Amino acid sequence: MTSATLVTAFRDRWIAADRAGRLALADDTQQLDYPALHAAVGGLAGRLRAAGVRRGDRVALALPRSARMAVALLATMAAGACPCPLEPRLGPEETQRRYRLARLGWTLLEAGQADDPSLAHVPPERRLDLDALPEAAPHWDDGLGPDDASFLLFTSGSSGKPKGVLQNHRGMWANASGVIAHTALGPADRLLVVMPLYHTNGVNNQLLAPLLAGASVHLAARFRADEMPALMARVRPTIFTGVPTMYSRMLGERFDADALAGLRLLRCGSAPITEELHRRIEAHFGRALVNSYGLSEATCTSTINPPLRRKIGSVGTPLAGQSVFLQAADGSRVDGPGREGEVCVAGPVLMSGYLVEDGDGEPQSPGEVLHSGDLGRFDEDGYLFITGRLKDVIIRGGENLSPKLIEEALVEVPGVADCCVVGRADADLGEVPVAFVVRRPGAEAVQPAALSAAVAARLSRIHQPADYRFVDALPENAVGKVDRKRLAQQLAAGG
Structure with a gap:
């Protein structure tokens, strides 16, 4: 595995001649082509460094969802630090728990958020106002290694208190490279992104991978089913990703055929989908729906249905560069089609570890194999089918x-x-x-x-x-x- 990081790849590729003038990142209020994105990210990274942010620091992003927030996340990485986006309306108690658990040293916010009660515990000297940072030369940290922390997020908490998952540059590089190869993601693609930027899918697959591949990303302010027809018509995406509940809610909306003309890939992930809903979605949009599977603990995605060879009911085939296999209750490996076992993942995509309650902020390593807790089986063609959860x-x-x-x-x-x-x-x-x-x-x-x-x-x-x-x-x-x-x-x- 190469020791390159996304930071150095972005620094070099975004100013390459073939990206001049091409749209990189947009929302409803602004658009940045690749040279402008390079200047914005490198410039903000330099100002963060001048304000005191250093390699390895963990930076909370208490910012509203926007292209500006995406630039701040990318700039935090370029400064050598580790971004941790905070969910909106998180509440003071859970916010303070995350600060303690993650040892968040800085908080990046906008001036209008100074009185946010959830952030009352953050000392003024550890608050960084995006509009009041010192001027400085652009910065891109080219000394980052594969094991350095790159992204900190919290699980959804469906099985208890949200867990802090610390990802690393090795995993982010492997995930982005695998997604690009498996889905043929490239410069001709336009992604319409409605997933949150505190979620691994929204960041790793819908921001980092496209920007590595030279595609363009449009961040919608929010997801509302009744707004999606107009949004699709305005953005005209080639790729859209949602969770099953989003698709289910869009079934009641009418989409103009011209708005969907360029759509080559509908992706579904982050939650199980029934075969019945899968077929209804495909019939409604007139496009194949590609289901995928992954975990925050394995950076993001481990299997995706090949876009031209999807199987309904399956979550697809493993991405290059990682191992996805099944394990029996006695620890032995389950081989052969049709046999059920626990889904396990190994390879460079594994997280650095969970952050432990009342710990020192250092991650607890998962070891060489990640046990997902999901049950699955492979068919004779190597497609994975999730059959349930152990718990x-x-x-x-x-x-x-x-x-x-x-x-x-x-x-x-x-x-x-x-x-x-x-x-x-x-x-x-x-x-x-x-x-x-x-x-x-x-x-x-x-x-x-x-x-x-x-x-x-x-x-x-x-x-x-x-x-x-x-x-x-x-x-x-x-x-x-x-x-x-x-x-x-x-x-x-x-x-």
């Missing part, structure tokens, strides 16, 4: 049940928009499955009998949910994943 398995009378299999049966019922199956304690059987079901508008006739019949047609008797709860919507966490833990807590509390 989500419902143990009914000693039998392991996959919630995902039950959910796949339920969403095939006409009138079912979405569902989530979780376990409920049972005095006799230990656990039983309970299904939370969202009906489509006007589908009140969908009743438990029809749902039970659908499960019985596909699965054994032990998979039958003990109860059905009809809800208006399923709870989601900050990145749009169904919050399975919250539903389980609701059941445990008698709700």
Whole structure:
């Protein structure tokens, strides 16, 4: 693996002759071509250095989502430091916990955020106002090594308090290179980005990889389904990435065919998608949907469906430069198609480690192999299929049940928009499955009998949910994943 970093690659490539005048980064208020982006990032990096930021420092970015925020993130990396974007509306208690856990030394903000109560604990001398930094010469840190910290983010917290994940330059380089090769990402591509910039997908796959490949990135201010037709018409992207809930909400919107004419790739990731929803999305947009799989702990993406050879239900094939394999409960490797095991990842994409509560701010290494906690199987062509979560398995009378299999049966019922199956304690059987079901508008006739019949047609008797709860919507966490833990807590509390 080369010792090059994205910082040195950006420094050299963005001012290459073939990028002169080509759009690099935009939002609804500004556009930067590649030479302008080079000047903006290098210039801000120099001013950050003049303000006291040094290699290895961890810098909180308390900035509104915009091209300016993206420049600040890139400039923090170019200064040799490690950016940590903060989620909006995080709250004082969680914000302070993250500062303690991550040993965040600086906070980059705008003048209008001076009175943000979440940042009241940050000393004035550790606040850096983007508009009041000292003038300085541009800077690009060419001494960064592969193991140096490059990006700090926090998991969605679906299984407890959000964990601090420290990524490194080796992983970022490997991920970007793998995504570019697997998806043929290049200068002709325009990405419309609605994913958050405190999320690994939004940063690694939709900002860093495109800017390495010479593509252009348009950052939308937010995601609202009813605004997407106009946004697609204005940006005319070749690539759009969303999570299943985003796509589901866009199914009710009408998109002009001309706005989608250049769209070559719809990507879906960050959460499981049912085959039924997958097919509805493809029919609605008239484009193939490419599903992918990855974890923040492995930088971002480990498998993607090849764009011209996607398989519905699969998350694709492994990216070059990393190893994705299955492991049995006894630690042995699972070989051969159709056999289930825990999905494991090895190679240069692995994180430096988790930050430990009450620790010294240094990462706890994952070792040479990352255990995902996801169950999966490979088919005869090497495509990975995710079959469930180890921790989500419902143990009914000693039998392991996959919630995902039950959910796949339920969403095939006409009138079912979405569902989530979780376990409920049972005095006799230990656990039983309970299904939370969202009906489509006007589908009140969908009743438990029809749902039970659908499960019985596909699965054994032990998979039958003990109860059905009809809800208006399923709870989601900050990145749009169904919050399975919250539903389980609701059941445990008698709700």
